[in-house]
Amino acid sequence: MSDCIKKYTFFIYLLIIFFIAVELMSNFSIAFFVIFTLLVGNTFANSAKLADEQKIVIGGVGSDIKTLDPMFQTETMNDVINHYIYSYLTQSPYGTMDFENIEGDLADSWEVLDDGRIWIFKLKQGVHFHDGNEIFAEGEAPELTSEDVKYSFERLKDPEVGSPHAGEYNVIDSMDIIDRYTIQFNLNAPYAFFGQIQTYDFKAGAIISKVAAEKMAKKGNWGFEYTIGTGPFQFHEYVPKEKVVLKRNEDYFKGAPILETVEYRFMPDLNSRTLAFIAGDIDTIYGVRDPIWVKNIKAAHHEATIDAVPLGSGGVLHYNMTVKPLDSLLVRKALSLAICRETFANIFGSVRIEQTSIVPGSYEGALQKDQMPEKLLYRCDLVKAKDLLKKAGYADGFTIKAYSSPRPTYKNVYIVLQDAWRKIGVKFEIILVDHTAYITKVKSNENDVVVYSADRTPVADSYLSEFWHSSAIVGKKTGQKNFSHYGDVDADGDGKIDSVDLYIEKARMEIDPAVRRKLWGQAQLQILEHAAAKPLHVLIKVLGRQKWVDLGVDFKGTMSWTYPLEKARILAH
Amino acid sequence: MTTHKSWFAIIRLNFSDTGSIIGVGIVGLIVLLAICAPLVAPYDPYLHDTIIRMQPPSAEHWFGTDQFGRDILSRLVYGTRISLYVGIVSVIIGGVIGTAIGLAAGYFRGWFDSIVGWFTDVMMSFPTEVLAIIVIIGLGASSTSAVIAIGVVFISRYIRLIRAATMTITSHAYIDAVNVIGQSHIKIMLRHILPNIMSDTIIMTSLWIATAIRTETVLSFLGLGAQPPEPSWGVMIRDGLGSLIFAPWLAIVPGIAIFITVLGFNLLGDSFRDYTDPKLNR
Numbered sequence: 001m002s003d004c005i006k007k008y009t010f011f012i013y014l015l016i017i018f019f020i021a022v023e024l025m026s027n028f029s030i031a032f033f034v035i036f037t038l039l040v041g042n043t044f045a046n047s048a049k050l051a052d053e054q055k056i057v058i059g060g061v062g063s064d065i066k067t068l069d070p071m072f073q074t075e076t077m078n079d080v081i082n083h084y085i086y087s088y089l090t091q092s093p094y095g096t097m098d099f100e101n102i103e104g105d106l107a108d109s110w111e112v113l114d115d116g117r118i119w120i121f122k123l124k125q126g127v128h129f130h131d132g133n134e135i136f137a138e139g140e141a142p143e144l145t146s147e148d149v150k151y152s153f154e155r156l157k158d159p160e161v162g163s164p165h166a167g168e169y170n171v172i173d174s175m176d177i178i179d180r181y182t183i184q185f186n187l188n189a190p191y192a193f194f195g196q197i198q199t200y201d202f203k204a205g206a207i208i209s210k211v212a213a214e215k216m217a218k219k220g221n222w223g224f225e226y227t228i229g230t231g232p233f234q235f236h237e238y239v240p241k242e243k244v245v246l247k248r249n250e251d252y253f254k255g256a257p258i259l260e261t262v263e264y265r266f267m268p269d270l271n272s273r274t275l276a277f278i279a280g281d282i283d284t285i286y287g288v289r290d291p292i293w294v295k296n297i298k299a300a301h302h303e304a305t306i307d308a309v310p311l312g313s314g315g316v317l318h319y320n321m322t323v324k325p326l327d328s329l330l331v332r333k334a335l336s337l338a339i340c341r342e343t344f345a346n347i348f349g350s351v352r353i354e355q356t357s358i359v360p361g362s363y364e365g366a367l368q369k370d371q372m373p374e375k376l377l378y379r380c381d382l383v384k385a386k387d388l389l390k391k392a393g394y395a396d397g398f399t400i401k402a403y404s405s406p407r408p409t410y411k412n413v414y415i416v417l418q419d420a421w422r423k424i425g426v427k428f429e430i431i432l433v434d435h436t437a438y439i440t441k442v443k444s445n446e447n448d449v450v451v452y453s454a455d456r457t458p459v460a461d462s463y464l465s466e467f468w469h470s471s472a473i474v475g476k477k478t479g480q481k482n483f484s485h486y487g488d489v490d491a492d493g494d495g496k497i498d499s500v501d502l503y504i505e506k507a508r509m510e511i512d513p514a515v516r517r518k519l520w521g522q523a524q525l526q527i528l529e530h531a532a533a534k535p536l537h538v539l540i541k542v543l544g545r546q547k548w549v550d551l552g553v554d555f556k557g558t559m560s561w562t563y564p565l566e567k568a569r570i571l572a573h
Numbered sequence: 574m575t576t577h578k579s580w581f582a583i584i585r586l587n588f589s590d591t592g593s594i595i596g597v598g599i600v601g602l603i604v605l606l607a608i609c610a611p612l613v614a615p616y617d618p619y620l621h622d623t624i625i626r627m628q629p630p631s632a633e634h635w636f637g638t639d640q641f642g643r644d645i646l647s648r649l650v651y652g653t654r655i656s657l658y659v660g661i662v663s664v665i666i667g668g669v670i671g672t673a674i675g676l677a678a679g680y681f682r683g684w685f686d687s688i689v690g691w692f693t694d695v696m697m698s699f700p701t702e703v704l705a706i707i708v709i710i711g712l713g714a715s716s717t718s719a720v721i722a723i724g725v726v727f728i729s730r731y732i733r734l735i736r737a738a739t740m741t742i743t744s745h746a747y748i749d750a751v752n753v754i755g756q757s758h759i760k761i762m763l764r765h766i767l768p769n770i771m772s773d774t775i776i777m778t779s780l781w782i783a784t785a786i787r788t789e790t791v792l793s794f795l796g797l798g799a800q801p802p803e804p805s806w807g808v809m810i811r812d813g814l815g816s817l818i819f820a821p822w823l824a825i826v827p828g829i830a831i832f833i834t835v836l837g838f839n840l841l842g843d844s845f846r847d848y849t850d851p852k853l854n855r
Contacts, residue, residue, distance in 0.1 A: 270815045288815075292627050296819040346623030347640070406796060408815070412640060415801050419621045419641070431714055432796040 048550070049572040055261040056549065056570060058562060059282035063268040064241045068227040070206035071156050071163040074439065076286070080562040081244055081264050085130075086206035086229035087253075089121055089149070089198040095553035095564050097309075099196050099364075099458055106144065106207055106230065107198075108181075115509060116190035123149065123181040127253040129209045130234035141251075142211055144230055146183035150175045151210035153185075159477075165204035167480045168197075170471065190509040192516070196457045232257045232566045241266060258552075258569040277301065283549050283570070284563055287542030289409055291349030294542060303547045308351065309557045312540035313453035314360035314463070315413060318483035318533045321491060323448045326400070329492050330392035332531035333378070335449075337388065338424045340380035343416050344537050353538040357524045358463065360538045365460030365507075365520035376528040385424045397425030400448040404430050405438035409539055413451045442483060445474050450483040453539060455559070460520040464504045468527060471501075484532040491530035500526055548573035593844035599837025607653040614647035618804045627820045637822040640812065645822065648804035649830055655805045656834060659720050659789040659798075660782040666724025668778060671731020676762050678732065679739025689732060696729035701784065702791050709797045716805070719798035723785045734777055738770035776845040783838035790831050806831050 062077040070082045091105040092098050104110070107121045123146060131141035153172055156163050173188040187194065198205050212228045227235040230253065233246035246262040267273040270288060277285040278301045287294065287306065298306055317339070325331045345352060353360075356377055357367040369377065389395060404414040411432065418428040428449075433441065442450045456462035465480075466472055470487025472480035487499040503523035510516040527533060543563060545551070552567030606613055616634075622642035630637045636645035678689040696704065701723075708722035742748060743766065751761055792798035793807025801808070806827040813823025 271817045274818050292816075292819060343621065343623050346642075347626065404801075408640075411801070415641060416621065416623075418802060419619070422619070430801045432800060433714075434796075 050258075051548065051570040051572045053261075054259045054570055055263065056259055056283045056565065056568065057263045057265055057281070059267045059273045059276055059285045060264050060562075061268060061273075061286050062266050064266060065238070065244060068224055068235065068244075070208065070229075071161065071165060071204050073204060074164055074436065076561045077264065077266070079560055080286075081246070082206060082229075083231075083560040083562055084233040084246055084262055084565060085227060085231045085235060086208070087127075087231050088205050088207065090195050092559065094566065095551060095555050095558070097458070097557040097559060102195055105198075106149075110195060112195075114190070115511065116192050116194070117187050119185040119187065119194050120178065121149070121183050121185070123183070124253060125181055127230050128251055129212065129230055130228045130249055131251070133228060133235070135209075135212045135215060135228060141228075142209065144207065144209075145180050146177045147180075148210045149183050149207055150177055151213065152207045153205075155208070155213065156204055163204065167472065167478050168204065168466070170478055189505060191461075192508060192511070193457065193459050193461050196459060197462065233259075233262050236261075252566075254566065257566050259565055262565060277304070277544060277546075280546060280573075283546050285544040286561060287544050289348065289351045289539045289542055291351055294350060297544065304544055305547070306542065306544045307555060309541035309543060310353075310362065312351075312353070312360075312538045313409070313455045314355055314363075314538050315409070315451060315453045315536040316355070316358055316467070316533050317413075317417065317536055318450040318452065318467070319531070320445065320448050320450065320483060320485065321489045321532060322445075322485050323400070325392065325394055325398055326448060327489065328392050329531060330388045331394060334385040334388035334392065334394075334424065335421060335426065336378040336531050336534040337381045337385035338420045338426075339378070339417060339534055339536075340420065341536065342380070343420070344413070347412060347416065348537060348539060351540050351542060353540065355535040355538045358467070358527055358533050358535050359460045359520070359524060360455075360458070360463070362538070363456075363458040363460055363463065365517045367521050367524045371521065372525070372528070376525065378528075378531070378534060382423055389424060389426075395425075397427060399427040399429065401429040401431065402447040402449050402451075403433050403438055403441045404451075405435040406432050407435055409453055410435075410438065410451055413536065417449070417451070443474050443479070443481070445483075447483070451536075452481060452483065454481070455541075457559075460517075460524075461504065461508060464500065464507075464520060464523055468500055468523065469504050470499055486527060486530075486532045491532055498526070498530060546573075547571075590844060590847070592840045593847075596837050596840025596842075596844055599833055600841050603653050603657065603834055603837060606650050607657045610650050610654055614644075614650040616644035616647040618643060618647040618651040619802050620644075627816065627823070629820070630822055636826045637820070639809070639823055640816075645809070645826055648809060649806070649827060652804045652806045652809065652827065652830065653834075655716060655799055655803060656786045656789065656831075659716065659723065660785040660838075663720050663723035663785045663789075664727055664778050664781050666721065667727025667731050667781075668774065670724075671728040672735045672767075672774065674728070675732040675735025676739050676766065679736040680743060680758065680762055680766065682740075686736070689736065693729045693732050693736075696726075697733070701726050701788055705788055705792060706795070706797060709792065714797045714800060716799045716803060719789050719792045722792070723788050726788070727781060727785070730777075730781065731774075734773060735770060738773050739766055742766045742769050772845075776842055779838055779845055780842035783835040783842070786838070787831065787835055 058080065060077050060080055062075055065077055068078065068081060068085065070086055073079060073082055088105045089107045090102045092102055106123055106127060108124045110119060110121045112119055123144065127144040129136060129141040129144060132138045153169060153175060155161050157166050157169055157172065159166065171187050171189065171191050171194065172185055174186045176184040176186065178184055185194065206229060209228050224235060224238045232249055232252045234249045236247040237245040243266060244264045248257050248260050250256045265282065267276065273285055274297065276282045294306060319326045319332045321327050341354060355361060356369045356372060359366040361368060402414060404411050414430050418430055421428045441447060442452065456466065467481050468486050469482065471478045472482040473485050473488055474481065474483055487501055488497065490496060491498040500523035503519045507516045507519035510519060541561065545563060548571040550569050550571055551563055552569060558564055620643060624642060625638050626640055626642040628634055628638040634644050634646065636649065639645055674689055678686040704726045705722040708725050709718050712718035712721060748761065748765060751765055789798055790807030793805040794811045799805030799808050809827035810824045816823050
């Protein structure tokens with residue numbers, strides 16, 4: 001159909017010119033013709049014929065899924081599926097990653113009091129949970145209320161539940177229900193980005209049904225029958241090791257989607273996924289962050305659209321400063337100087353953006369390359385690296401070890417580090433374990449160095465709080481991903497504990513963006529000065545879609561590992 | 574006195590058999606490559622050159638380059654060392670321990686033989702790879718662990734082989750004779766039984782080396798054997814598998830190497846067996 005439109009484009013333009021000429025001659029109002037022109041345009045745009053079956057098949061990663069409980073999601077596939085099932089308090093505008101202009105998802109509005117210590121969310125009314133399932137019969141699903149919101153965050157933070165994301169909402173001190181549709185979050189410190197962190201579905205801020213949740217044991221993961229949200233699609237079927245099928249939520253509070261079915265197909269093998277995409281058996285594909293794959297898939301399937309989503313995962317190498325000899329500043333500097341970013345540029349090419357600070361450059365408050373002193377860029381210098389090792393008393397090198405995920409974005413980085421450090425006499429032993437085991441091991445402090453890729457709400461605070469605040473040190477009760485133990489160790493050897501907690505906390509309270517950026521900048525400079533980490537790169541997300549997948553929006557990006565489908569439709573093909 | 578062909582006589586193969594020639598040729602070549610790897614490999618197998626990553630086969634790189642720009646031919650050549658090391662050392666571990674236990678069980682019989690028989694049955698009820706994985710879980714993933722794990726798997730195989738062969742030999746009159754003249758049990762086992770069962774052992778060993786090499790590649794493929802940057806063929810296949818569509822040489826080349834090597838050892842084993850089989854070799 002789009003070909004048809006293209007064919008007649010010339011005649012449409014002729015028609016428009018004709019009417020403009022008539023308008024000029026007859027002094028009709030300009031407004032009439034603007035409206036007329038838009039109508040003509042829209043008529044043609046919307047006249048694209050839809051496929052008889054509005055079903056989209058996502059060629060996804062993973063061989064199976066254990067849970068769809070949003071509070072236990074740790075895998076990409078959880079993120080993808082839950083993105084369609086659940087709603088959140090806020091969101092970035094549909095099809096964008098515009099976090100400066102976030103809008104309400106379940107929240108109708110919100111106000112911030114006490115310099116950001118109190119956040120009051122007013123919920124949209126008439127939002128119902130999914131029905132026609134084992135918990136809620138058809139037409140009997142309850143309306144979402146502030147009780148559900150309170151319950152969702154309480155369950156998330158409950159140590160007995162044991163959510164791996166519990167620490168991510170440490171900032172919530174308590175919640176008060178003001179009325180059926182109004183909830184107040186009392187934070188333990190002012191936090192200017194509390195609205196933003198709600199938008200990110202990987203942070204497990206999905207709102208669940210209290211009634212449904214209370215029908216199961218409090219502890220542990222949910223079964224699929226409890227996968228009940230308020231999102232555009234609802235759980236329909238799970239076939240082990242094959243697929244998860246979602247059906248359109250006819251009562252979706254923003255209007256029922258056009259798509260009837262969303263099928264997430266488990267396709268762990270990249271070759272099968274790629275071939276299925278080229279053959280048109282799947283509609284969207286979870287791509288590979290490898291420039292050669294991107295180049296080849298574009299060549300092999302030129303009709304498809306391959307989207308490189310600019311906000312990707314920031315890859316940072318963290319040194320575990322509780323391990324000898326990585327407690328030595330000289331040693332860490334030497335290791336950082338032995339790593340050449342150019343090598344990563346060669347490997348990841350077009351899917352990589354250089355990262356010189358510990359916060360990805362595209363995040364609000366990230367230090368840019370030109371804001372950093374030359375020495376903190378830790379440019380590759382093997383001679384200097386060897387010299388520093390000698391000064392530190394390790395002229396003959398040493399051995400360190402790390403577990404690695406088999407995912408190329410981790411394994412390839414570790415192997416490059418191994419080669420880089422080999423050149424300065426440091427033996428780096430890598431032990432491959434599956435990805436889940438890798439995450440467990442790095443959080444259990446078992447690695448001497450940790451490579452971690454993460455995409456977060458794009459403000460510096462999300463990175464600094466999760467990776468560099470002392471409360472986030474791995475192994476602590478409130479621990480998250482502070483793998484370097486920064487904030488608990490003497491990083492520069494002056495006999496004092498070094499920390500950036502104060503900068504992070506002050507920035508959270510700061511209303512003035514310029515001052516806030518300065519505080520974040522100071523934190524980043526201090527961490528880099530102490531060589532607690534080496535920023536490596538940002539790897540951008542790669543997603544692919546067939547030409548018949550119309551997302552219903554000029555797609556600019558997504559925080560999720562999948563396309564937004566609320567307004568999507570399948571064109572006839 | 575012996576009832577079997579001298580065990581060292583079996584190395585004199587029948588070279589009129591094509592299979593034997595191919596088997597000897599392949600194994601000889603593999604051994605030669607392993608010994609002369611630094612001379613044969615055109616590049617450092619560990620050297621990264623990311624500018625030329627994933628290059629297809631060319632005059633400079635006959636088998637192409639991998640994800641890090643490492644020369645695949647060089648890694649393949651060095652990979653023969655790992656394969657042979659695992660293959661030979663693991664069968665030595667299994668062979669020495671298994672032969673000792675099997676010999677004792679077959680000779681003394683009684684309660685010891687019953688326990689050994691029970692142990693062997695239990696061990697052999699596990700598929701080779703599964704038992705090796707169980708052992709590796711206890712030891713931790715590495716090449717050394719893979720060697721030990723495969724060696725452990727082979728212990729029961731050797732026990733069963735040697736025990737049965739020993740029982741056959743001990744039924745012969747000459748064993749009764751040496752018993753009567755008062756030779757010690759150790760001497761009887763080592764001087765009169767072991768030499769006569771060595772031919773069976775060598776035949777099976779040549780076949781089991783192939784099994785050991787194959788098992789090592791499976792373990793390394795699963796991430797339980799050799800770890801990066803070791804150029805194990807199993808690791809090479811695993812690393813190349815994700816690029817099978819756009820860079821098939823990454824997985825196919827080491828796959829062919831495994832096929833040829835296993836074929837070589839199997840043909841060699843078959844030749845040994847044919848040579849020592851009285852029905853085939855009159």
